[in-house]
Amino acid sequence: MDAQSQPDPATFPETTGSGAVAEYVREARRLVFARYPDALGATLGGSSASGRATPGSDLDIAVLLPDDGISRREVLRHEGRLAEVFLHTRVDLGEVFAAARATRRATALFIYAESVLLHDPDGHVETLRAEAQALLAAGPEPLTPNESELGRFLLTDLLDDMAETGLGSDRHEQLAIADRTLNEAAHLLIAHRRAWNGVGKWLPRRLIAADPVLGRELLRGHLALAERADPAPLITAARGVLELLGGPLREGYVGHWRPSAGNGAAES
Known part of the structure; x- marks a missing residue:
């Protein structure tokens, strides 16, 4: 992403919470814009978003990819901090959300539902956050x-x-x-x-x-x-x-x- 195509900071969602959370959000945004310039949106979840992070905590970031993207999970270090990045297209993320109810493991659901927006110019991530929150509230499938x-x-x-x-x-x-x-x-x-x-x-x-x-x-x-x-x-x-x-x-x-x-x- 060149200087002319950098997102306008005025369009960033408001950062709420403690000063530590605000700093994690800034770090996560810099990572997303530097490494995933084609992202449709992104969100920060985990302890860094909830105010429970320790000095050794990593950044849990969900990145929404264009429909022709390749869903994957990446672990990397950015500006000295470890980050775990979950990248999905909308179709693949829908499958991940559906599978969570059967496996009763909801990593992606929690990252979207309990998160701080990093980038969401078209509202796609906010829609997914609402879906994740509804699925979490409904709970997983019962035991067979x-x-x-x-x-x-x-x-x-x-x-x-x-x-x-x-x-x-x-x-x-x-x-x-x-x-x-x-x-x-x-x-x-x-x-x-x-x-x-x-x-x-x-x-x-x-x-x-x-x-x-x-x-x-x-x-x-x-x-x-x-x-x-x-x-x-x-x-x-x-x-x-x-x-x-x-x-x-x-x-x-x-x-x-x-x-x-x-x-x-x-x-x-």
Whole structure:
């Protein structure tokens, strides 16, 4: 983009929020205009847009591409700051939004829905933000019967393994079982509550948002095992999740393999 075709700053959306957020917005705009001059619009999401960023936080940027663009995800460094850029055409982004309801993972939805506008000369991004907000409010698809049974079976199997651990057990095995148990129980509880899922630091955040009481019990149980090698609190909390979905499932479970499910839906 040459100097004569640079966007007029007077057309930029207003920057709101703290001074730190305003600076992140300016950085993100410079990145978008420097690297993606053909963008139809862009928005800044994540912690940088919400005022929760730390000095090491990256910039989460969504860029709307022309219809002949190539949708992709890029990680780059601009002006010394790491940025993760999600680039989509309108058609591809529609598919991403639709897929989020089935997978219960809504990265793109959150980046658009909880964001600050960077560039939107024709209003396309604002329309997409409204769509993302509506989809988030509607929630993901409910658990299917097959998903519920698979989740119950996997969690039951893990709890049987954990019940055999305790003081004197191999700590590496115990911690590995506990990590898997927390993840399976959390994903199952979040899906049962028709809430949005997450991974990494977002798993406990999404878990507590989905079920503040049982979610915290799972996290406290995991911490008790990590700190004191005591599996009882995590077992109790995970059993609470199972009871919500019909109880433990062992004999009688049948997992159906589907080619699209990779190496088998019933794989534990």
